[in-house]
Amino acid sequence: MDTKEMKRLLAVSVSTAMLAATMSAGTAYAQDNDDSADNDEIITIGTRRTQRSAADTPAPVDVISGVEFTRNAADDVQDLLRTSVPSFNINTQPISDAASIVRPANLRGLSPDQTLVLLNGKRRHRGSVISFLGGGISDGAQGVDISAIPSIALKQVEVLRDGASSQYGSDAIAGVLNFVLKDSPEGGTVEFKYGSTYAGDGDNFRVSGNVGLPLGDQGFVSLSAEYGETDGTVRSVIRDDVRSLVAAGNNAAGDFLTINTFTDEVPQYWGQPDVKDDIKLFINSALELSDNAEVYAFGNYASRTVEGGFFYRNPTNRGGVYAGPLVDANGNLDPNGGASVRVGDLDGLGVGGSCPAGIPLNGLIPDATITGQVVGDPNCFSFIETIPGGFVPRFGGENEDYGVSLGLRGEIGLGDGLTYDLSVTHGRNKTDFFIGNTVNASLGPNTPRDFNPGGQQQTEIILNADFAYLLPTGMASDLSIAFGGEYREETFDLFQGDAASFALGPLADQGFSSSSNGFGGFANNSSATQDSYALYTELEADVTDQLTVQGALRYEDYTAFGDTLDYKIAALFKVNDSLRFRGSHSTAFHAPTAGQANITNVTTQNVGGVLVDQGTVPLSSAAGQLAADFIQATFGDRPTLGPEDAEVFTAGMAFDAGPTNWTIDFYHIDVADRIALGANVDFLAALQNAGATSTTVSAALTELSNNGTINRSDFTGFEDLSEYRFFSNSFDTRTKGVDVVGRYPFDFMNGSSALTVAANYNKTDVTNVGTINPINATRVSNLEDQLPNWKGFVQWSHEDGKWRTLLRANYYGQWDDVGNGFPDRSSELLVDAEIGYEVVSGVNFVIGASNLFDNFPDENPDAGSLGQLYPEAAPTGFTGGQYYGKIRINF
Template sequence: MRQLTQRPPLKIATLALAVSMAQSAIAQQDTLLEEVIITGTRLADRSAADSPVPVDVISGSDFRVNGSTDLQDMLRTQVPSFNVNSQPISDAATITRPPNLRGLSPDNVLVLVNGKRRHRGSIISFLGGGISDGAQGVDMAAIPSLAIKQVEVLRDGASSQYGSDAIAGVLNFRLRDAAEGFEMVARTASTFEGDGDNYMVSANLGLPLGDNGFVNITGEMRDVEGTVRSVIRDDVAFAAANGYAPVSDFQTINTYTGDVPQYWGTPDVSDDIKLFINSAYEINDNMEVYAFGNYAEREVEGGFFYRNVVGGANNLTGGSTGQRGGVYAGPTVDPLTGLSSATGVPSVLVGDLDGGSSCIDGIPLGGSGGVIPDPTFLSQVSASENCFSFIETIPGGFVPRFGGTNEDMALAVGVRGDINVGTGLDYDLSVQRGSNRTDFFIRNTINASLGPATPRDFVPGGQEQTETVYNANFVYGIDVGFASDLSIAFGAEFREEEFDLFAGDPASFALGPLASQGFSSSSNGFGGFPNDTSAEQDNTSFYIDLEADITDELTLQAAARHEEFSNFDGTITYKLAGMYRVTDSFRIRGAFSTGFHAPTAGQANITNVTTQNVQGVLVDQGTLPLSSAAGQLGADFVESFGNGRPELDTEEAENYSIGVVFDIGNSTWTVDYYNIDVTDRIALGANVDFLDALNFAGGGSDYGSISEALTGLDADGIINRQDFLGLDDLAEFRFFSNSFDTNTEGVDVVGNTYFDFLSGSSTVTVALNYNKTEVTDRGTVNPISDGRVEALELQLPEFKGNITWSHVQGKFRTLLRANYFGDWRSTSNGYDVGASTLIDAQVAYQFTDSLEVVLGVENLFDEFPDENPGQGSVGQLYPEDSPFGFNGGTWYLQGRFVF
């Protein structure tokens, strides 16, 4: 029986982006041809160098040689086509940041742990920066980096081998499996600005399990303080300069920053705890049982947009006042009476608590800047027990604080081995269950419709993704006269998926007594879920995978998979790949495959309402299920344009690639071209005006407000009012459907060389990526917006890469890395951003055989993206969609103890 518990150490020159912490560069070269992978192949002894498709292997020690403690930021440094943003003010996407590979959506990337499909996260990224809008990917932040033995990155389509999602590629995190040893890492860091303080303590322990097994345990604790990169908003500065005193005291507006009212920065991450266990036990020479699993939790908190009380300079020009609608913004009123007047002045909204008409409609705004509430009318409102305005209780405005607690857990158990049938039948039978749950909170906000009775903190509810996967995999080798046995891999998988929404506290979705008077309902910024809901789907798949060395020079691979979903049509995918060894130092490889991604149960059934800044005005936008009552009204409205009716089904892909692998002296290089067509992509379509859809449902009615329309349609028997609970302030909404097509093409160039330098050993590695996405069809039934097209095509740099020089000399180890980000366009702010090069530096000293101390700097020269030219509009100094963030330089100090 082949060894199952102790696999050979995996390193490969094709993406060795940092020097090994324990081995010399010469030793790396000597073992190059002995390296083995399990991703992209079913063979037990296939080396990465002989794989028909590019599979890059990064050792765990190499993977951790950078300035970050977050797994996704580490990947961004190591894998050039992998991108992840900071995601400030991005609702739930702040809690679980959506990454992307090769410019495609997070749910176009399959994530494995120990070769098994990882369950999705509970977060659907409604604000995904355009590229990731609507994606529900895996929460990789739950994986502690110290638990990783190596990362295998399959840079090719693999749906026929692994199922849904493997369009852009596959990330396989293989866990450490040592049966002995202890490693502990303690780390502290901060930005050059003096904020963003963070620490991490992590430990790994290997223990024997009898004489024939192991238990490997990793734990991590982490805490990250948020950063602030903001400027004073123009409207706040204008109001303060023109005599509105409350906004001059920023501390009352945003106690988090203390100097600027608008929060822009990376969020706080606290109580970040991770635990991973990997184990196996060999029962006999032909059978091994194994188990691995994890538990993780964290709390993430960030800021939202400032809720303005009195507006800014545009009050004088008759434009939008900038006041928060539904809270402060009243109608235009006669400055002498405070009653509504089409030719009047802006006002602050006033409510009548008993529902009568004894109060004025709004407190007029006047003065030289048009921002001073008329003191006479303000006094009248304050003196009346029946009249109310939020300017009385929250005169400076407010900035909600939004976040959530995330809990992730999983367990996989299985048995693997071989049965002696001819050349041997290998088997791997397993079952796993994983879940990811997020419970939201929003603080320092209000439910305006409740008036003075509103709470300031809310629990809007939560959501959870749960998956159970049953796998049966077999590999059988047959001698058919080729240079190697013909490997026949086959198997089946059954996967159950459930997505649950949990109701929030009643105040978070309540339609209070002031709703009919223009005050917004629900917790402002992130409305609560009114009901517990649950959605399920399952799928069954069967696959066959053939691979053989036809001759000593030619390797061919073919795979096919049938996958059947309970809620969607079945799909058949296939793959053909091959490698030809022209010489011992020159290889040509290529592949063609089809792929797919099926909508998740969450995407098909989620309801979400959030606040967006639309041309300087905060409005409520919603995402509703296409199958819901409101979604069907929207579908009716969209269908009326004559382009068809929106539907939701799987998206399809075609992926082809061709590349070369060659050696020149002491250097090894790979160059791979790829081209990916994705059709009928699952998308959040263009926003539908909610009132227009309701008027259309009413046969062309002309209702003046959403509340009026909902009440009227309910009275006419067209809708059930209860089906639209919590949507009275919804300005516009969208839903998931199949919409647009894209073509993504690019080139990966990876290489390394090693050499003696001074009295030590050096390695220089290069990893470059060119990636370009074009929207070839934006859709006709429910087309995506111009902004989404711009984000998909321009938001990521076309060129990205790094060059790393690492050197080992005696007890010293040094690293110098240049990270290049080409030109890109900030689609959230509408301007082009120039290229940037960030320099990382690190020096380590091995005090003893057990103790190493590392001092490093990430972004040594404190590089920032080009400043936002319209930074004063919302206080945003740097673009939020920067591919390398906007915190500037960071220093860190780390101690590593092993025995």
């Protein structure tokens, strides 16, 4: 039995075992599946004062029940959040390198790593993927892999819509997401789901289960498991260049004239990637040791394989593989000649027999005579010999995630004694990449077609000591004094790829690109570690029956980036039982990750319709310091990498109007010195600034190496790059917005209904593009306009005996894709519907549709140029309508 079969059997067996355990556990009661969420919900974020409800906190906190998450065609928790939290955005990543494997998400239009993610109140470890292709908004971000969390394991999700670095540390600029696991000692759920798209692709299924079991007389164990798969979709069109090639007589390119999702005959794999063997296992447990001590543990294991694709490589003009120099009719170099297909001299230039510099193109067809000479000469080689129709790389990765938290909490002394929570958390996320149907062009005819480029891994260890004490002061409530400390260590590892994935082959000095085309392999194993220490205190009290005041202060010291001191002051004023005002002012920060400070990568970007290889190096590396020297010589200042700082203001109100309740909250977020991948640096110019006089990168590297200026081995894998970049502190932004949430419960027919309205307005402006290595106009446009300013939903839910129904209209406002030449994208309205029926006690049949009316974003007006029917950045996605059916069994 292979590994994948073992994983599938494990997931199904766990679900079955949980079902059997539930049935054999004697009397069991159904878990509370009420999906109503109101302001009386007890929350665990935004305050360290125990037993606080969302209505009594100075900061806005949304509470989403776990059951509400299941009312959608999507399985990924991030897609479920998109329809539950108006300011949360996530889109499909069809051709985005590693970002297709761990998708970047945005809260309030900010970067994924500017949102803190907690699990049961403990900091969640980051994903291993850095999003180099993040649509401009998420470029360079290293966020948390939220997809590893199964929705069936969740009791609720708490969304703190406020800056909270003074309370929780780095990243809490846009807000905090706290995923709370189920904690019942009894009951359970098993669910089977199947769905597909209206187009007939994207088939998906999932089997999942949760069971709560007693642990002794005073404890519980909650087990959750999920296994599923999702087929990819194809939303591409026949490319114009493919049509032209076939029309001109390139019959081999005819393989790309058919769109077939079940074969490799597609213009390119552009759509939702394939997700295979998606396994998620979770455990949550606690046991009382005494009246004032409890030990707890929770953790997870998850793995999945994600596979997508890249752009089509045209056999006449793909740089580094096919594209040759200007030549005359005989294939000789001629600055006034025509385009050609590149030819390699296998025994080296100037050695033995010579080869044409290129095969002239007669329109789009290589000259037959010169082609015959190349084919007939074993010393000459061109890729039109072996891959005459072009090729489409297939890229993906195997992702593995695990984490565990162990802790002891309780109270020292009886009554209002000192409470404590001591914990250790360990987490790891690893991605092993693979790429197929591509080449390392510099290896010529000896290139493999499939490569293992290596992998990335993020590992974190966190130690927490949290204490709280209630001090009588004569105010309306005791003064809650919380204090504690945290130690966090994170390590980012790069794993070397196979030799061919990064090799600089014998044809590299003849213009053929090195490394696996599309995603170059990592040339070396490397590991980088950074740690931080933090101390904090938080005070909160009801000064009067109407006024609650909160203050927090946190000091944090990073070994790599220095220290920071952040604060927060907040207040809640209750005019009466029906009207409250609240507001806060805080500072926040986001420190660079070990990965951002030390990543080395080569990726292929679409720049103005042309595919360009771009490298990323650490600022601290030899190549990074060459670039820094060049930038200093150009701009007068030297780039640095350190924490970004933020200042956050919020002001809002909550009120009841008859049976309805509403919250309206304004926010203002200034972020300075944002961590960014700066503009690309001309590699040759940087080398010439260091003293080289040569006019090619390869020759300049050799020259500087020979005179002792550099060590050429420091540039392995970058020898044929024309430009590269690095992380540094760059630009400033200002984000303003408002959140509105309202709920109206009412009786309808013979049942009970609830109408929920939620809307978000969000606008980000780049206030400073940066003076050192500034971001370009396209990046500015993406940051400011690529997400809709308006987003929200109206939802009607109804229960009547055995029937449950839901109808939700999701609105996405107008947005721009100026960076790709498509401004003024239309607003969209997507409708979801679901109906469930309890056929027997505890057994429910559910059918539903997401995007009921099969709505799509505006089509790209020049879709044929790159084969993209819809814009990649569409906030609605571009899969179209999806239907699904579920069988849910509650015990």
